Amino acid sequence: xxxxxxxxxxxxxxxxxxxxxxxxxxxxxxxxxxxxxxxxxxxxxxxxxxxxxxxxxxxxxxxxxxxxxxxxxxxxxxxxxxxxxxxxxxxxxxxxxxxxxxxxxxxxxxxxxxxxxxxxxxxxxxxxxxxxxxxxxxxxxxxxxxxxxxxxxxxxxxxxxxxxxxxxxxxxxxxxxxxxxxxxxxxxxxxxxxxxxxxxxxxxxxxxxxxxxxx
Amino acid sequence: xxxxxxxxxxxxxxxxxxxxxxxxxxxxxxxxxxxxxxxxxxxxxxxxxxxxxxxxxxxxxxxxxxxxxxxxxxxxxxxxxxxxxxxxxxxxxxxxxxxxxxxxxx
Numbered sequence: 001x002x003x004x005x006x007x008x009x010x011x012x013x014x015x016x017x018x019x020x021x022x023x024x025x026x027x028x029x030x031x032x033x034x035x036x037x038x039x040x041x042x043x044x045x046x047x048x049x050x051x052x053x054x055x056x057x058x059x060x061x062x063x064x065x066x067x068x069x070x071x072x073x074x075x076x077x078x079x080x081x082x083x084x085x086x087x088x089x090x091x092x093x094x095x096x097x098x099x100x101x102x103x104x105x106x107x108x109x110x111x112x113x114x115x116x117x118x119x120x121x122x123x124x125x126x127x128x129x130x131x132x133x134x135x136x137x138x139x140x141x142x143x144x145x146x147x148x149x150x151x152x153x154x155x156x157x158x159x160x161x162x163x164x165x166x167x168x169x170x171x172x173x174x175x176x177x178x179x180x181x182x183x184x185x186x187x188x189x190x191x192x193x194x195x196x197x198x199x200x201x202x203x204x205x206x207x208x209x210x211x212x213x214x215x
Numbered sequence: 216x217x218x219x220x221x222x223x224x225x226x227x228x229x230x231x232x233x234x235x236x237x238x239x240x241x242x243x244x245x246x247x248x249x250x251x252x253x254x255x256x257x258x259x260x261x262x263x264x265x266x267x268x269x270x271x272x273x274x275x276x277x278x279x280x281x282x283x284x285x286x287x288x289x290x291x292x293x294x295x296x297x298x299x300x301x302x303x304x305x306x307x308x309x310x311x312x313x314x315x316x317x318x319x320x321x
Contacts, residue, residue, distance in 0.1 A: 080297055
């Protein structure tokens with residue numbers, strides 16, 4: 001067994017290391033230049049968002065599908081031991097957390113909107129939403145919402161489904177999957193990103209909590 | 216030191232360290248951390264790919280995708296490891312219970 005894993009390590013080192021160095025030494029400017037040349041057609045001004053939600057949107061669609069699969073997998077496990085049953089009620093937690101949660105929600109909204117023109121987007125906004133949900137979780141606020149998020153695959157699956165639905169729309173006009181029609185790219189990208197923000201936020205919170213809690 | 220060389224050296228170093236721990240540490244949580252360290256190494260090499268003096272957006276998008284996927288996998292693997300250790304603890308205490316009964320019979 002030890003022999004096999006040792007061989008595996010050597011093989012991984014031999015196969016992976018040169019692969020990564022070669023990849024890094026490829027003329028990366030080629031792709032970067034092509035993105036810059038056609039950025040104006042993408043509907044957004046941020047090159048990273050253009051790659052994620054337009055030029056390589058299929059990759060992003062598959063990526064959020066992986067996140068949804070992780071959520072479905074975590075929910076398929078038996079319930080975990082409930083976290084911290086006995087908590088000391090704090091007079092500060094409710095007041096502070098409610099205000100912090102609103103501030104972080106505002107930040108998430110900004111990150112979603114900023115994604116079209118500067119660093120930001122669905123995953124950053126989703127991470128901020130996860131922050132809100134975990135803050136509520138650890139201070140035992142908004143328990144119905146947190147309980148729903150921790151036990152349902154619905155939000156995690158809804159984002160990819162919305163992505164799929166919007167991606168299928170161009171097919172009606174004879175265009176390829178995810179080929180946004182002229183003038184609609186920005187609206188469609190922002191709609192997908194709004195759905196993904198909520199989806200990623202709920203999925204990461206569920207995974208951080210570790211699936212269903214019981215007993 | 217040239218910053219490209221520095222990024223590559225640190226990235227490859229993290230990858231080797233992570234892979235080593237992933238294969239030789241028996242503890243599941245160690246393996247989980249190791250896989251993330253190895254992944255960080257590859258991300259570090261990827262984000263330094265330049266495009267005309269600024270970071271390449273394609274490489275950045277690739278790394279962002281990689282980070283999200285590795286977070287999802289880490290979350291699922293951690294949940295799996297948690298249930299596994301709970302099941303092991305249950306089995307251990309059950310075995311111990313049987314041994315105690317055997318002891319009383321003697």
